[in-house]
Amino acid sequence: MRKIQAQGIHHITLMGADRQTSIDFWEGVLGMPFIFDQPNLDDPSEGHLYFDPGDGRLITVFTNENRTRAHRRTPTDAGCVHHLAINVSLATFRQIEARLDARGIPHSGHKDRGFMDSIYFKDPLGFLIECACYKFEPPVGCTHADVMIEAHKLRVKAGDDSIGEVHLADAIELLVERTQSSLSDDRSAKSPY
Structure with a gap:
């Protein structure tokens, strides 16, 4: 089938x-x-x-x-x-x-x-x-559905009832890390101030 x-x-x-x-x-x-x-x-x-x-x-x-x-x-x-x-x-x-x-x-x-x-x-x-x-634009090469599925996973992991803007922002960050290359060995968040 x-x-x-x-x-x-x-x-x-x-x-x-x-x-x-x-x-x-x-x-x-x-x-x-x-x-x-x-x-x-x-x-x-x-x-x-x-x-x-x-x-x-x-x-x-x-x-x-x-x-x-x-x-x-x-x-x-x-x-x-x-x-x-x-x-x-x-x-x-x-x-x-x-x-x-x-x-x-x-x-x-x-x-x-x-x-x-x-x-x-x-x-x-x-x-x-x-x-x-x-409320968001997907990263280049990704769709709204790509962002939604990642945001859903983050929402479930956090135990939240529905997708919020924090889930969307974090999902976009994950997708950028996954789909766009960088010369940096460490792409983690930093505070240069």
Whole structure:
């Protein structure tokens, strides 16, 4: 038996209502360029809109002019998607509350998640959206996941409930030591003062 090895998310497809609501939200609120439009090839009575979330991958939306918006929260039963998290820069994150407030969109306010900052709000159809901003940049040649796994190990070893900034900083230091060479024989912390 062998695995089917994943190499990233290709796309996520959501059920939308009318076409214009999808364009106005994904491009007009979240700034994702509307890049492709065709019928749903499995149901030609629906549209299939494609948006670039900023990393060249895709978020797509099936639309139908006969479906109406539902403002209640989408289901969170087992097997359902709880929310979609979108990566944003720190500069953008600091503007989100004001920009949502200007549109009258209710939101959670800032949530400190230890390794990232988050804010939550619903799309026009009741689907929960999270805008998330990492509190760290990984060392050159490493990924956010590399830092997270090292920070997790440090958190567990320390007996802490969740990852904090100290775990992230120490994880980054470990990764730099592991992945970047130095001419020094002793790379331990020192105090030259």
